[in-house]
Amino acid sequence: xxxxPMLLAGVxxxxxxxxxxxxxAGDWPTYGHDKGGQRHSxxxxxxxxxxxxxxxxxxxxxxPASADVAQVDAAAAAxxxxxxxxxxxxxxxxxAFTRQRSRFAGSQATPLIINGVMYTTTPYGRVVALEPExxxxxxxxxxxxxxxxxxxGVEYWPGDGQTQxxxxxxxxxxxxxxxDAATGKPAAGFGLDGVVNLRTPEILNGxxxxxxxxxxxxxxxxNLVITGSAVQEFPPRGAAGDVRAWDARxxxxxxxxHSVPRPxxxxxxxxxxxxxxARSGAxxxxxxxxxxxxxxxxxxxxxxxxxxxxGDRPGDNLYSSTLVAADAATGKRLWHFxxxxxxxxxxxLQAPPVLFDVMKxxxxxxxxxxxxxxxxxxxxxxxxxxxxxxVKQVKFPASKxxxxxxxxxxxxxQVTPPxxxxxxxxxxxxxxxxxxxxxxxxxxxxxxxxxxxxYVPVGFNEVTISFPGLQGGGNWGGFTFAADRRYLIVxxxxxxxxxxxxxxxxxxxxxxxxxxxxxxxxxxxxxxxQPPWGKLSAVDTSTGKIAWAVPxxxxxxxxxxxxxxxxxxxxxxxxxxxxxxxxGASDDGRFRAFDSxxxxxxxxxxxxxxxxxxxxxxxxxxxxxYVVITATGGSFLDSPLASDVVMAFALP
Numbered sequence: 001x002x003x004x005p006m007l008l009a010g011v012x013x014x015x016x017x018x019x020x021x022x023x024x025a026g027d028w029p030t031y032g033h034d035k036g037g038q039r040h041s042x043x044x045x046x047x048x049x050x051x052x053x054x055x056x057x058x059x060x061x062x063x064p065a066s067a068d069v070a071q072v073d074a075a076a077a078a079x080x081x082x083x084x085x086x087x088x089x090x091x092x093x094x095x096a097f098t099r100q101r102s103r104f105a106g107s108q109a110t111p112l113i114i115n116g117v118m119y120t121t122t123p124y125g126r127v128v129a130l131e132p133e134x135x136x137x138x139x140x141x142x143x144x145x146x147x148x149x150x151x152x153g154v155e156y157w158p159g160d161g162q163t164q165x166x167x168x169x170x171x172x173x174x175x176x177x178x179x180d181a182a183t184g185k186p187a188a189g190f191g192l193d194g195v196v197n198l199r200t201p202e203i204l205n206g207x208x209x210x211x212x213x214x215x216x217x218x219x220x221x222x223n224l225v226i227t228g229s230a231v232q233e234f235p236p237r238g239a240a241g242d243v244r245a246w247d248a249r250x251x252x253x254x255x256x257x258h259s260v261p262r263p264x265x266x267x268x269x270x271x272x273x274x275x276x277x278a279r280s281g282a283x284x285x286x287x288x289x290x291x292x293x294x295x296x297x298x299x300x301x302x303x304x305x306x307x308x309x310x311g312d313r314p315g316d317n318l319y320s321s322t323l324v325a326a327d328a329a330t331g332k333r334l335w336h337f338x339x340x341x342x343x344x345x346x347x348x349l350q351a352p353p354v355l356f357d358v359m360k361x362x363x364x365x366x367x368x369x370x371x372x373x374x375x376x377x378x379x380x381x382x383x384x385x386x387x388x389x390x391v392k393q394v395k396f397p398a399s400k401x402x403x404x405x406x407x408x409x410x411x412x413x414q415v416t417p418p419x420x421x422x423x424x425x426x427x428x429x430x431x432x433x434x435x436x437x438x439x440x441x442x443x444x445x446x447x448x449x450x451x452x453x454x455y456v457p458v459g460f461n462e463v464t465i466s467f468p469g470l471q472g473g474g475n476w477g478g479f480t481f482a483a484d485r486r487y488l489i490v491x492x493x494x495x496x497x498x499x500x501x502x503x504x505x506x507x508x509x510x511x512x513x514x515x516x517x518x519x520x521x522x523x524x525x526x527x528x529x530q531p532p533w534g535k536l537s538a539v540d541t542s543t544g545k546i547a548w549a550v551p552x553x554x555x556x557x558x559x560x561x562x563x564x565x566x567x568x569x570x571x572x573x574x575x576x577x578x579x580x581x582x583x584g585a586s587d588d589g590r591f592r593a594f595d596s597x598x599x600x601x602x603x604x605x606x607x608x609x610x611x612x613x614x615x616x617x618x619x620x621x622x623x624x625x626y627v628v629i630t631a632t633g634g635s636f637l638d639s640p641l642a643s644d645v646v647m648a649f650a651l652p
Contacts, residue, residue: 024114024115025042025043025619026043026113026618026619026620027113027114027115027618027619028041028110028111028112028113028114028616028617028618029112029113029114029156030112030155030156030219030220031110031112031152031153031155031216031217031287031352031614032287032289032352032354033574033616035219035221035289035290035291035292036289036290036291036292036354036355036356037287037289037352037353037354037355037478037479038354038355038356038480038481038483039354039479039480039481039572039573039574039575039614040480040481040482040483040574040575040576040577041574041575041576041577041617041618042576042577043576043577043578043617043618043619043625044576044577044578044625045578045619045624045625045651046576046578046580046617046625046627046651047578047579047580048578048579048580048595048602050651051580051593051602051603052602052603053651053652054593054603054605054627054649054650054651055649055650055651055652056605056647056648056649057133057624057626057648057649057650058133058134058135058647058648059135059645059646059647059648060128060130060135060137060645060646060647061644061645062107062122062123062124062126062128062632062644062645062646063124063644064124064126106123106151106609106612106632106633106644107120107121107122107123107151107613107630107632107644108151108152108570108571108612108613108630109121109122109150109151109152109153109154109613109630110152110153110613110614110615110616110630111130111153111616111628111630111646112153112154112155112156112616113132113616113618113628114156114165114181116132116621117129117130117131117132117138117181118130118131118132118618118628119153119154119156119167119181120153120154120630120646121148121149121150121151121152121153121154121169122149122644123148123151123632123644124148124644125142125143125144125145125148125149126140126141126142126143126149127140127141127143127149127154127167127169127179127184128140128141129181129184130646132618132620132621132626132628132648133620133621133622133624133626135646135648139183139184140184141179141184141185143171143177145173146172146173147171147172147173147174147175147213148171148172149169149170149171149177150169150170150171150172150214150215150216150217151172151215152215152216152217152287152476152613153169153217154167154168154169154217155167155168155169155217155218155219155220155225156168156181156220157220157223157225157248160223160248160249163189163248163249164180164181164182165180165181165182166178166179166180166181166187166190166248167179167181168217168218168220168225168248169214169217169218170198170213170214170215170217170218170227170229171213171214172213172214172215172230173213174197174198174199174212174213174214175195175196175197175198175213176191176195176196176198176214176218176225176227176246176251177194177195177196178190178191178194178195178248178251179194189249189250190248190249190250190251191250191251196246196251198212198213198214198227198229198244199212199239202240202256203229203239203240203242203244204238204239204240205237205238205239205240205278205280206278207237207238207239207278210231210232210238210239210280211230211231211232211238211239212229212230212231212239213229213230214227214228214229214230215230215285216228216230216285216286216287216476217287218288219287219288219289219290219297220248221290221292221295221297221328222328222329223247223248223249224245224246224247224248224254224328224329225245225246225247225248226243226244226245226246226288226290226297226328227243227244227245227246228241228243228283228284228285228286228288228299229241229242229283229284229285230283230285231280231281231283231285231305232280232281232305233281233305233306233307233346234305234306235280235305235306236279236280236281236304236305236306236312236313236508237277237278237279237280237305238278238280238305239280240258240259240260240278240279240280240283241259241260241280241281241282241283241284241301241302242256242257242258242259242283243256243257243259243284243288243299243326243331244256244257245328245331254331255330255331256331257299257324257326257331257333259282259283259284259301259319259320260276260279260282260304260319260320261276261318261319262276263276266333267318267319269315270315270316270317270318271313271314271315271317272313272314272315274312275312275313275314275315275317276313279304279305279313280304280305281302281303281304281305281306281307281320282301282302282303282304282317282319282320283301283302284299284300284301284302284350285302285348285350285476286300286302286348286349286350286351286352286476286478287300287350287351287352287476287478288300288352288353289352289353289354289355289368290328291355291366291382294383295327295328295329296325296326296327296328296334296382296383297325297326297327297328298323298324298325298353298355298368298382299323299324299325299326300323300348300349300350300351300352300353300370300372301319301320301321301322301323301324301349302320302321302348302349302350303320303321303340303343303345303346303347303348304317304320304343306508307343307344307345307346308344308345308346308458308499308501309344309401309404309501309508309509310342310343310344310404310405310406311401311402311403311404311405311508311509312403312508313342314342314405315342316338316341316342316407317341317342317343318336318338319336319338320338320340320343321338321339321340321341321343321347321348321349321372322336322337322338322339322349323336323337323339323349323353323368323370323378323380323385324336325368325382325385334385335384335385336385337378337380337385337387337411338411339370339372339374339376339378339411340372340374340410340455341407341409341410341411342405342406342407344399344404344406344457344458345373345374345455345458345466346373346470347372347373347374347468347473348372348373349370349372350372350475350476351370351371351372351474351475351476351477351478351479351490351572352478352479353368353369353370354368354369354370354478354479354480354481354488355367355368355382356369356481356483356486356488356541358379358388358541358542359486359541359542360542365381365388366381366382366383367379367380367381367382367388367541368380368381368382369479369488369541371419371473371474371478371479371490371492372472372473372474373468373470373471373472373473373474373475374418374422374454374455374468374472374473374474375418375419375420375421375422375468375472375473375474375492376412376413376416376418376419377413377416377419377488377490377539378391378411378413379413379416379541379544387413389413389414389415389416389544390413390414390415391411391412391413391414392411392412392414393409393410393411393412394409394410394411394412395408395409396408396409396410396454396455396456397456397457398457399457399460400457400459400460401457401458401460401501401509402460402509404457406457410455413544415543415544415545416539416544416545416546417546418454419473419474419490419492419535419537419539419546419549420467420468420472420473420474420492420493420494420535421467421468421494421496421529422453422454422467422468423451423453423454423467424451424452424453424465424467424496424519424529425451426441426444428529428530429441429444429528429529429530430526430527430528430529430530430531431530432526432530432531432558432562432565433558433559433562436521436524436526436528439521439524440521440528443521443522443528444465444528447463447498448462448463449463449464449465449498450462450463450464450465451464451465452464452465452466452467453466453467454467454468458499458500458501459500459501460500460501460502460509461500461501461502461503462500463498463499463500464498464499464500465496465497465498465519466496466497466498466499467494467496467497467519467529468493468494468495468496469495469496469497469518469519470495470497470517471493471495471518471568471570472492472493472495473492473493474490474492475493475570476570476572477490477491477569477570477571477572477573477585477614478490478572479572479573480572480573480574480575480581481541481575482538482575482579482581482596483575483577484575484577484579484596485538485540485547485579485596485597486540486541486542487538487539487540487541487547487596488538488539488541489536489537489538489539489573489575489581489596490536490537490539490572490573491534491535491536491537491552491569491571491572491573491583491585491586492534492535492537492569493533493534493568493569493570494527494529494531494532494533494534494535494566494568495518495519495520495527495533495568496518496519496527496528496529497517497518497519498517498518498519499517524557525555525557525587526555526557526558531551531564531565531566532551532552532565532566533553533555533565533566533567533568534551534552534553534565534566534567534568534569534586535549535550535551535552535566536549536550536551536552536573536581536583536594536599537549537550538596538599547599548598548599549599550594550599550600550601551564551565551566552566552567552569552583552585552586552592553565553566553567553568553569553586553587553588553590554567554588554590555567555588556588566586567586567587567588568586568587569585569586569587569612570585570612571583571584571585571611571612571613571614572585572614573585573614574614574615574616574617575596576617579595579596579597580593580594580595580596580602581593581594581595581596582594582615582617582627582629583615584607584610584611584612584613584614584615584629584631585611585612585613585614586610587610587612587633588610589606589607589608589609589610589611589631590604590605590606590607591604591605591607591611591615591629591631591647591649592604592605605649607629607631607643607645607647608631608643608645609631609632609633609643609644609645610631610633611629611630611631611633612632612633613629613630613631613632615627615628615629616628620650624650624651625650625651626648626649626650627648627649627650628646628647628648628649629646629647629649630645630646631643631645631646631647632644632645
């Protein structure tokens, strides 16, 4: 596909003392609120005592005029074609199970609020600037397709004294864009008319164009824009998942970090003979964070492609499913910690690595914490990469799939228990209703499913029930660090997976699942294991112990008295200095506030759509504290585009 320079159309008129986390107290200037990703606001006007009075302040509808929607629909079709990677894996003898692939999605954006202006992307190929007190449009930038702007929002650069502030974001079709923050017009002098083509020959590994783009915003450090990418999960050869840094003024490439080491580079041998060649995956499709004072960028890498079979890549496969700390100025590796060795479970790292200090008595340890789809929490010294709490290498079963050589051990935290289910037996079949128990029992036994669990390899020609499943456990939402309690608070789903690997005519086995890929009663939204099916948990960073855990979400289809099951969720929480934790995420369409100290729910509001996004909070020019959330989703299990709003809430 030939890339066309962007032409923007329709620009309409209109804390904590440490420098790492410093910015205007009332703003939300980056996805994680601060570069360290704490997502903790110093605002305290909304409190546990008055949060029950929180009410809608304004609603912004992201869907443009109907004439524009037709163009958006056409762009969606073009985007799907641009991302096509050939037919999906198919099971021998039919009955193929196709995993959910990238789609023209609803918004998962967290709006930024900076100097009295709110910025966000929309699912309709637009970036908008809004008045934070009213939701009134200040300007609109239309981004020609086919790739929509990053579904999770934008990044802000304050300028350098000579260059004015800019917004940076990627697109699903592989462009990095810069807009003038004041006007929404293309940033002069950056790339070609404000656009840098990310699909370089080196990144495509000399192969035909395959899926390559950005779904999460980049991270800015000083005058560098550091980008990750969204790449294919199948086939295994394709675009590289390298992280790159670009000059925020000119768009020129400054450094590249090879996520799959090249010949002659350290750890190239961890891919076996030929395993690293043109390997796709091992990408940062989620969020990076930065220790601004030390100049360290933290990069959470995902699983390699193909992420369910690794017979063609024997070894630990660095830097897949690994947290890497690098010099932000040069991209030079400082240390790494591999969370999953030889990942064949799709246990991506993708959540923002959150930076904070662990207090052990009078000793202060600079730390970074990460959670992935496996539901395990690792807390590391962010300077050395050494575990703050003990981690042990634990033995796990070997794979029975021909050609597959799994790692004999995996790192397991010894203090913080898993935040999500890691096993299943028939004693765990959900009995929320007699019908659910009978239906799930028949489904499991009728398909001769076998129980798996954390790091138990998927069976060969037998259907395995795996916990956590492909969606987690944890996901890209990650933690908030509630600084007032020193708690890490995170949401997790309990979505098991049913799959089998079967022979194929090609070089790799392929995966198959009966009826459904997820461990849920076919034709329903009900999971087949006992609730909770989604949780919100707090980890005390002083001890590593779980302080509290509560169900997150309700199942409206169930009888009264049985609905507090927790629900699958995507997105993340934020916290405030008054002791509140706000979160949407759950597929029941609610927005909630919890007491950060206890986990007690204090407020909820039913949105017009599920909020598969992370909220933000800010102080308006009128002095009021607002909380804002993007809601564009339906049930997480089928994800229809149910609505498309940004809603802000405030006290009367």
